[in-house]
Amino acid sequence: MPVKTNLSIVIPTYNNKCADLVRQLHGQARLLADEGLHFEILVGDDGSTDDFLAANRVINTLSGCRYLERGFNSGRAAIRNFLAQEARYDWLLFLDADMLVVNDQFLRRYLEQPGDELVIDGGVCIPTDEHGQWSSNLRYLYERAAAGHYGADQRQKNPYHDFHTANFLISRQLMLRHPFDERFRRYGYEDVLLGKQLCHDRISIRHIDNPVGFSSFEPNDSFVGKTEEGLQTLHQFRHELRGYSRILTASEGIHSGAVLAAIRLWHGLFGRLERRNLCGSHPNLSLFKLYKLGYYLTLTKKTKSL
Numbered sequence: 001m002p003v004k005t006n007l008s009i010v011i012p013t014y015n016n017k018c019a020d021l022v023r024q025l026h027g028q029a030r031l032l033a034d035e036g037l038h039f040e041i042l043v044g045d046d047g048s049t050d051d052f053l054a055a056n057r058v059i060n061t062l063s064g065c066r067y068l069e070r071g072f073n074s075g076r077a078a079i080r081n082f083l084a085q086e087a088r089y090d091w092l093l094f095l096d097a098d099m100l101v102v103n104d105q106f107l108r109r110y111l112e113q114p115g116d117e118l119v120i121d122g123g124v125c126i127p128t129d130e131h132g133q134w135s136s137n138l139r140y141l142y143e144r145a146a147a148g149h150y151g152a153d154q155r156q157k158n159p160y161h162d163f164h165t166a167n168f169l170i171s172r173q174l175m176l177r178h179p180f181d182e183r184f185r186r187y188g189y190e191d192v193l194l195g196k197q198l199c200h201d202r203i204s205i206r207h208i209d210n211p212v213g214f215s216s217f218e219p220n221d222s223f224v225g226k227t228e229e230g231l232q233t234l235h236q237f238r239h240e241l242r243g244y245s246r247i248l249t250a251s252e253g254i255h256s257g258a259v260l261a262a263i264r265l266w267h268g269l270f271g272r273l274e275r276r277n278l279c280g281s282h283p284n285l286s287l288f289k290l291y292k293l294g295y296y297l298t299l300t301k302k303t304k305s306l
Contacts, residue, residue: 002111006038008087008172012079013097014046017055021215024101026062032107041065043097044083047073075185080165084175092175096166099124099212109210110169118203120169121159122210123150138224138283139217145285155207161244163195163205167212174203188230189237192244221279228295235299251296264301267294 009025011018022041029039043059045052045068059067068086070079084092093110102125103109113120126140126147134140148154155162178197184190198205218226234245241248254260267274274291277284 006089008089010083016097018097046079077180077184125211160195160199165191188233
């Protein structure tokens with residue numbers, strides 16, 4: 001019998017068709033139920049459009065599963081807090097809706113972890129591109145380049161900085177005491193701030209190799225748009241996130257006004273051309289890093305000019 005005998009799997013979704021993910025999890029959970037597991041799967045819809053709502057309503061036909069339609073968009077933090085409040089059981093497994101279960105022992109690995117671990121991060125893995133279908137996809141290239149840092153040993157070196165919400169197990173009572181900051185409505189960094197809060201309160205995070213995989217990679221223009229939105233979020237909460245973002249650390253480490261001015265000028269002159277490359281069929285990762293820094297520093301200049 002697993003160490004943990006009750007589990008609420010909670011999945012926030014916005015314009016994602018996640019019924020297949022729920023079926024995968026439901027199949028594993030039903031097998032574990034024969035060994036004494038009590039479980040539920042809650043999918044919280046954060047204001048998706050009608051076609052996604054219609055596709056996901058099949059979730060309600062699975063035993064122990066609920067598809068919760070809120071009818072409005074509350075934001076990335078609030079939908080996760082809502083799911084934690086709705087959950088029945090002592091342990092919450094948070095998963096992003098656009099992920100895939102890649103191991104048939106996925107749930108068992110979590111449930112067999114020692115009971116005194118209150119936060120466990122399973123991580124993500126990047127599929128191999130056997131047929132070259134993602135060779136020009138910026139998100140895939142970006143994630144693939146970073147894959148060497150996704151193993152548990154690497155993440156455990158900086159457990160709070162490398163904590164992410166795509167796939168983690170947490171005590172429900174702990175989650176209710178440390179909810180996501182609901183000021184984070186747009187894309188990005190709500191998980192980073194939670195990691196910082198857990199560090200501040202000396203709550204340990206253990207990283208294990210129990211990953212989920214990416215089910216797809218968004219088009220380049222969508223990924224660039226999400227990156228820009230994330231940088232806006234980073235700038236908005238830069239004081240709270242200090243020390244927990246590489247690009248924030250890099251930008252604050254530039255003390256030369258001439259260098260800052262040069263990077264901003266470069267972005268002003270060539271930012272559109274850089275963006276065109278990143279949204280095109282041959283995106284350049286080095287250019288992506290430069291674009292992000294220039295974009296962020298432009299935001300800081302606008303703030304100072306107000």
